Amino acid sequence: MFEIKVNGKWYKVSAFEDEPLLWVLRERLGFTSVKFGCGIGVCGACTVLLNHKAVRACTLSIKEANKKEILTIEGIPSHHPLKRAWIKYQVSQCGYCQPGQILEIYALLLENPSPSEKELTEKLNGHLCRCGTYVRIKKAVKEVVKELKAGGKK
Numbered sequence: 001m002f003e004i005k006v007n008g009k010w011y012k013v014s015a016f017e018d019e020p021l022l023w024v025l026r027e028r029l030g031f032t033s034v035k036f037g038c039g040i041g042v043c044g045a046c047t048v049l050l051n052h053k054a055v056r057a058c059t060l061s062i063k064e065a066n067k068k069e070i071l072t073i074e075g076i077p078s079h080h081p082l083k084r085a086w087i088k089y090q091v092s093q094c095g096y097c098q099p100g101q102i103l104e105i106y107a108l109l110l111e112n113p114s115p116s117e118k119e120l121t122e123k124l125n126g127h128l129c130r131c132g133t134y135v136r137i138k139k140a141v142k143e144v145v146k147e148l149k150a151g152g153k154k
């Protein structure tokens with residue numbers, strides 16, 4: 001039996017110790033926003049926060065996540081500047097990669113509320129978007145950074 005805190009709530013789950021966190025979240029707990037893409041840590045679709053750091057849930061076992069805190073897109077409030085900017089700039093196309101993209105940026109802004117263009121590009125390079133939404137993502141993130149500088153909530 002393992003115990004993980006997801007979006008502020010503790011869950012006890014029975015799973016194989018080498019079972020990827022991705023499948024525990026999706027299949028055992030119903031957090032289907034965490035997407036399966038490549039399964040080998042390359043595409044970023046399964047990104048979640050583990051103790052406030054962005055990780056790939058497809059290559060992390062439930063054993064490694066045990067007793068830790070996880071954030072999925074459902075745990076970010078709808079009034080959060082990132083979600084508002086995503087809507088304003090109509091960032092999503094098919095939407096498949098977007099939870100992972102937003103969580104990666106969320107983690108980046110926790111570490112550095114004012115990332116450079118290069119830092120942002122480096123993070124986005126780790127996330128495959130077959131719809132090519134990168135330009136709109138950058139516009140949205142720049143707006144959030146401005147809002148944070150002006151004193152908005154992270």
Ligand code: FES
Nearest residue numbers: 037038039044058
């Ligand atoms: S599904 Fe995890 S990185 Fe692609």
Ligand code: FES
Nearest residue numbers: 094095129130131
């Ligand atoms: S919005 Fe379709 S894959 Fe990114």
